[in-house]
Amino acid sequence: MTQSTTPTGFSGNRNRYYNPVSKIQSLIHNLDAELVQLCKQCSVPKPLSSHNNNSMSGSPYAATFGSLGGGSSSLGTSSMAASHFRPDSISNLLARARAANPTTRTTPSSPMAPDAQKRQMRNVYRTRVIDAYRNRRIFTVYGNYHTVRRALMRRGWLEKLPASRHAKLQSMSEDALLDHARRGNDYEAVVISKMINHFPAFFIWQGKGQRDLCAEVRPFRNRVRRSQFLDFSTKVGLVGCAEQERWYREDGVCGMSHPRFYRLGGNNLEERMAFIEDYQQTQARSLLLYVKEHQPVEMISESGNISSTTLDFALGKVKKMVRHAEHYSLDDARIKPPTPAEIVENQTFMVQSTDVLKSNAKFRISEKVMTEYARLAGLYLDQIESLRPDYRWDGSRNLWILKPGYQSRGIGIVIRSSLDDILQWTSNNQNKKYIVQKYIERPLLIYRTKFDIRQYMLLTITDTKVSIWTYRDCYLRFSSQEFTMDDLRECIHLTNNSVQKRYKNKTNRDSRLPKNNMWSLDQFKCYLRHMGASDGTWSKTYNGFKQNLVAVVMASLDETELLQNAFELYGCDFMLDEHYNPILIEINSTPDLSPSTEITARICPMVLKDCIRVVVDLPKNPTAGTGLFELAFEVNYSINKGADGKPLELNGKQMTLFENMPKMRNSPRTRLLRKILNNVKTSTGKKVEKVKEAQAKNVKTAVAKISRKKKMVTSVGSSSAASVQPSSQNLVPKIALNPTTRENLALQYTAPK
Numbered sequence: 036m037t038q039s040t041t042p043t044g045f046s047g048n049r050n051r052y053y054n055p056v057s058k059i060q061s062l063i064h065n066l067d068a069e070l071v072q073l074c075k076q077c078s079v080p081k082p083l084s085s086h087n088n089n090s091m092s093g094s095p096y097a098a099t100f101g102s103l104g105g106g107s108s109s110l111g112t113s114s115m116a117a118s119h120f121r122p123d124s125i126s127n128l129l130a131r132a133r134a135a136n137p138t139t140r141t142t143p144s145s146p147m148a149p150d151a152q153k154r155q156m157r158n159v160y161r162t163r164v165i166d167a168y169r170n171r172r173i174f175t176v177y178g179n180y181h182t183v184r185r186a187l188m189r190r191g192w193l194e195k196l197p198a199s200r201h202a203k204l205q206s207m208s209e210d211a212l213l214d215h216a217r218r219g220n221d222y223e224a225v226v227i228s229k230m231i232n233h234f235p236a237f238f239i240w241q242g243k244g245q246r247d248l249c250a251e252v253r254p255f256r257n258r259v260r261r262s263q264f265l266d267f268s269t270k271v272g273l274v275g276c277a278e279q280e281r282w283y284r285e286d287g288v289c290g291m292s293h294p295r296f297y298r299l300g301g302n303n304l305e306e307r308m309a310f311i312e313d314y315q316q317t318q319a320r321s322l323l324l325y326v327k328e329h330q331p332v333e334m335i336s337e338s339g340n341i342s343s344t345t346l347d348f349a350l351g352k353v354k355k356m357v358r359h360a361e362h363y364s365l366d367d368a369r370i371k372p373p374t375p376a377e378i379v380e381n382q383t384f385m386v387q388s389t390d391v392l393k394s395n396a397k398f399r400i401s402e403k404v405m406t407e408y409a410r411l412a413g414l415y416l417d418q419i420e421s422l423r424p425d426y427r428w429d430g431s432r433n434l435w436i437l438k439p440g441y442q443s444r445g446i447g448i449v450i451r452s453s454l455d456d457i458l459q460w461t462s463n464n465q466n467k468k469y470i471v472q473k474y475i476e477r478p479l480l481i482y483r484t485k486f487d488i489r490q491y492m493l494l495t496i497t498d499t500k501v502s503i504w505t506y507r508d509c510y511l512r513f514s515s516q517e518f519t520m521d522d523l524r525e526c527i528h529l530t531n532n533s534v535q536k537r538y539k540n541k542t543n544r545d546s547r548l549p550k551n552n553m554w555s556l557d558q559f560k561c562y563l564r565h566m567g568a569s570d571g572t573w574s575k576t577y578n579g580f581k582q583n584l585v586a587v588v589m590a591s592l593d594e595t596e597l598l599q600n601a602f603e604l605y606g607c608d609f610m611l612d613e614h615y616n617p618i619l620i621e622i623n624s625t626p627d628l629s630p631s632t633e634i635t636a637r638i639c640p641m642v643l644k645d646c647i648r649v650v651v652d653l654p655k656n657p658t659a660g661t662g663l664f665e666l667a668f669e670v671n672y673s674i675n676k677g678a679d680g681k682p683l684e685l686n687g688k689q690m691t692l693f694e695n696m697p698k699m700r701n702s703p704r705t706r707l708l709r710k711i712l713n714n715v716k717t718s719t720g721k722k723v724e725k726v727k728e729a730q731a732k733n734v735k736t737a738v739a740k741i742s743r744k745k746k747m748v749t750s751v752g753s754s755s756a757a758s759v760q761p762s763s764q765n766l767v768p769k770i771a772l773n774p775t776t777r778e779n780l781a782l783q784y785t786a787p788k
């Protein structure tokens with residue numbers, strides 16, 4: 036009996052951090068159910084104390100069937116009931132019953148006929164179901180998000196179970212379920228769910244890849260859809276957002292700071308060229324850093340085989356970078372392919388500098404000249420680093436981290452330094468759409484160990500606003516081994532829990548590091564104080580988190596479906612540089628919320644509870660608490676409509692980034708790409724629609740339309756494929772796409788990953 040009345044939510048998947056309150060709640064349920072039986076036998080109403088929060092308590096059924104009325108909200112009601120519960124022993128109750136009805140002493144109680152009882156139960160449940168429907172309080176939660184379930188039940192919501200939950204019970208008939216249904220048990224949950232089945236859910240917590248059900252009622256749904264080019268929860272999409280971010284940069288409000296990255300997984304030659312250029316520039320800076328950090332005498336030898344031209348080349352390259360950074364304009368973004376002479380020069384430099392950096396090869400110059408080179412190296416590096424703060428994170432190894440574009444949990448991640456290796460790796464794994472990111476060689480270390488910070492962000496969308504919420508609590512994740520650049524294994528360099536849980540902590544680690552490799556924010560604040568960091572250090576770092584996240588969201592809005600009531604919770608990973616400045620590493624749309632340690636067992640349920648406060652409570656009551664979520668930024672997207680209610684548009688011509696674009700193969704895929712580029716938008720996701728030449732007599736236009744704000748509005752209530760529809764403002768006829776192409780486009784822009 037005890038087992039059967041325990042809701043599965045409470046009994047399944049326990050671990051050592053399981054909340055004992057749940058256990059107590061389930062015991063209360065069981066006692067409650069037994070109490071009901073006793074009350075029925077004694078023909079007295081059950082004391083109201085256990086259902087005084089029940090929405091049914093005022094109904095005619097409440098007195099007799101209060102226990103049933105608890106329904107699936109009983110988890111919540113009984114937890115509240117627990118606080119109001121007046122211990123009333125069974126013997127007291129029976130004594131009261133006897134006093135109220137002396138006949139019960141002599142006459143055996145006549146329990147209600149089973150059929151009549153079932154009918155009444157059914158009626159009670161139906162009333163609750165209809166009530167829940169009218170109040171938009173039906174929810175569905177996929178997966179083990181019991182905190183979300185409980186939070187909603189506590190608010191009087193009823194659960195429509197996914198087919199996979201209690202599958203065995205779901206195959207039973209309603210009648211059979213009613214036989215066993217007791218307050219808060221699985222039978223009751225299933226019977227209510229069966230009754231509710233043909234009603235839509237108004238709150239859906241689902242996986243990212245799952246189909247969006249019940250869209251017609253605009254449910255609160257934990258998924259915000261956007262095109263894959265700007266889906267920042269994938270690595271490829273984050274690169275897209277970083278490209279767009281420059282349009283949204285504002286001091287103190289938003290701005291991204293991230294390692295440089297490139298999408299090498301696709302066929303984009305421009306991006307490949309840009310990466311190679313960056314790699315060579317980084318090599319030049321690495322060499323200068325090497326020269327700066329070594330004693331001149333250590334680097335020279337009469338028998339050395341490295342000539343001074345290598346250093347001249349590196350200095351020249353960095354000087355050019357300084358000029359470029361000082362006078363950067365969009366026109367400078369054009370990449371010119373190198374001449375043959377430059378290619379040879381580059382090759383020689385790469386070979387010689389690699390010899391120096393990897394094998395400490397010596398220069399064949401005098402100490403005096405070397406000293407002068409070291410001075411110049413320091414000077415040029417200071418100049419470029421003051422213009423490009425992210426260069427301060429680079430060391431002298433020219434290391435890059437390669438990540439599959441759409442995977443997580445550290446799968447497929449490798450660290451490489453050779454250009455050939457990097458290019459080879461990405462072309463050998465084309466299907467994984469690798470991105471390459473500059474490896475942060477100089478992160479902030481704690482007790483010589485690398486760490487990153489998991490920060491939560493919540494995005495909510497109403498009919499007019501997009502709100503970005505950041506969580507005031509977070510936690511740190513440490514590596515199990517000490518940091519070293521001489522060993523590039525993942526156990527040293529990847530600090531995410533999914534990787535580190537596979538390794539044992541190195542025995543010679545600093546004993547002040549946590550055994551479970553996690554620190555709470557409070558522990559980190561203590562460490563900061565201990566290290567003598569100034570008072571405002573943490574708030575500066577946290578503001579940096581906010582600015583990064585606001586920038587990413589702003590950059591993605593163009594390609595986001597702004598559906599009312601959509602929301603999404605993200606786990607965002609940051610590293611810190613040596614001055615406590617945040618560096619955005621990645622954003623997960625399905626963060627791991629399992630209680631893997633004491634730290635996550637505390638923070639994860641708290642995040643989920645607060646998430647429900649923001650999503651469910653706040654729209655009804657603007658003064659409702661939002662827990663530790665704070666509003667970082669709010670965008671009123673309805674202002675992008677003109678006075679006539681139509682979206683505003685900006686027209687312009689797409690610029691060419693790469694002069695003399697190498698020819699693309701004319702494969703079917705390339706043809707499709709061309710069609711997309713010509714008809715809809717470019718691969719940069721900037722909504723640049725190249726408009727076809729007008730067929731009208733003398734009017735020859737070749738304008739590309741940038742409808743950056745348009746999509747924000749048109750996408751509401753329609754899929755992104757809607758942007759393929761001809762617009763009334765577009766005077767130029769569009770080429771009609773065949774159904775297969777249209778379908779491909781729709782998939783490309785809307786398919787969940």
Ligand SMILES: Nc1ncnc2c1ncn2[C@@H]1O[C@H](COP(=O)(O)OP(=O)(O)OP(=O)(O)O)[C@@H](O)[C@H]1O
Binds near residue numbers: 442533
């Ligand atoms: N550019 C970088 N420089 C230095 N370290 C990095 C860099 N990028 C990632 N890392 C390290 O690698 C770890 C995994 O990276 P990332 O989070 O991008 O991969 P993932 O597969 O998405 O992991 P998860 O899904 O578990 O977050 C990070 O926690 C961080 O410690």
